[in-house]
Amino acid sequence: MITRAEFKTIAHNGIWKQNTSIVQILGLCPLLAVTTNAVNGIMLSLATIIVMAMSNVAVAALRNFIPHEIRIPVFILIVAALVTVVDLLFNANLHELYLVLGIFIPLIVTNCIVLARVESFAAKNPPLQSTFDGIFMGVGMLWTLALLGALRELIGSGTLLGGIDMVFSGLQPIQLLPESYPGFLLAMLPPGAFILLGCMIAWKNWMDARAAERNRRKPPAPVEALGCH
């Protein structure tokens, strides 16, 4: 069905190498609007994971029956039906959070990540691989949105996991910085999201460059020629 190597590649691609937010830079609209705290980012990512896993498996199963010329409208119809399901689920079970996330749950339909994975992976691969691809792409989105949300929240208001009571009633946000922390409002505004996202991209590139450097160093480094470039 699925080899270990295949699984590892799919997971690595989704979580790190082709991360939706910091490599493909897809889905910036929910990213900017929703990540004012970690909880919102995580919950929207969870909704996206559900949609992506289900739409990938549906499209992969139907890939041989969908006429190539009209595949995009068909994909959109499948995704829209699944998003409606998730939308109703959120409305019924997490109503307060549903009000906060608002339009961004229905907007998962138009999220480029979902359509991109359906078009570039699920339409060409068997259902099992496509399911894992959907899940791991979603997990990649989850950790970046969670990290970005947590950073914005921490810098902007000094708390962590604000709004957690909307998911698990009884839990309280953590006040990490002292009460007198004035709050760096910029982090909560869209420019702050862009700046912090830029920092995260820089961090990822730095990690990759460091890893590449380490791999390159393994064999004895060739003597660098003196001269000018």
Added chain:
Amino acid sequence: MMFAPAPFLLKDTSVSRVMTQVCLALVPGIAAYAWLVGPAILVQIVIATLTALFAEALVLKLRDKPLAMFLGDGSAIVTAWLIALTFPPLAPWWLVVTATAFAIIFAKHIYGGLGQNPFNPAMVAFAVGIVSFPALMSQWPQVGLQMPLSEQIGVIFGLVPRVDALSGATPLDALKTALKLGEGSFGVAQLLANQDIYGNFAGRGWEWVSVGYLLGGLWMWQRKLITWHVPAAFVGAMTVLAGSLWLYDPAQFASPLFHIFSGGSLLGAFFIATDPVSGCTTPRGKLIFGAGAGLLAYIIRVFGGYPDGIAFAVLLMNLSAPVIDLLTQPAIFGMKDKS
């Protein structure tokens, strides 16, 4: 006779030399500021300078650049001084530190350091401050504030509670608020008659600070550190717009004189909009840049919600500077002009 390749500079114009002269040109303004508004500005300048040098050293180290050469060029110090001059003199220390560090790290070095930044770092710092901490950024001390220096330092470092005497508005902001509250029941002329706030022509104390900037700016022009284009276009455009609105309805709009000598107009015209890195470089481009900044600054400060509009005006013009430069290329010597 000496043979040398271009550029044919008449005298040694290193970056550090230019920056030292810019700092010197700021001295009359700073002196007037410290004398009339309060010596706390000197404390802020020290805080901003130390932060800027520290942040610069930190980023240079991260980027593996030579420390001494770039730290010694003085550009970080000019940025720091401009930030200190645009922030309220009794702002808490961390506000100036945060804004200065942001300016050096994000506005300057993320883009590649000196000469590469598309936005004026000092104005980015101001925009970050006013967007993130609007309340603290609008608390200006009343002019003639009787407070010993030790107590002012205490306020800056949070040792002494912030009292009401600190939470004044700039003359510019005060006039706008008064006009809004008055709903036309009293005109600009009646309001400006209150010399305790508005002084002789553009705000008690502040008008002379502006005169100090003007003197420093004219000296920079005389030394050929800046050309006349940007300041003249800035002041000219502001005068034309403010003047026509003033002639149209003198009860609603203050005179051009008031607008040019209040707020950061002259500091902006001579020291900020003339930034060679983030501004335009062609002569016609400089005229457009200065005029655009002056017009936008007037529109933002009079019709907008912020106390002053220089920072946003300059940032918006920074954004359009590459296009302006592209469209205003001068004809090459010996070639026929395209138009």
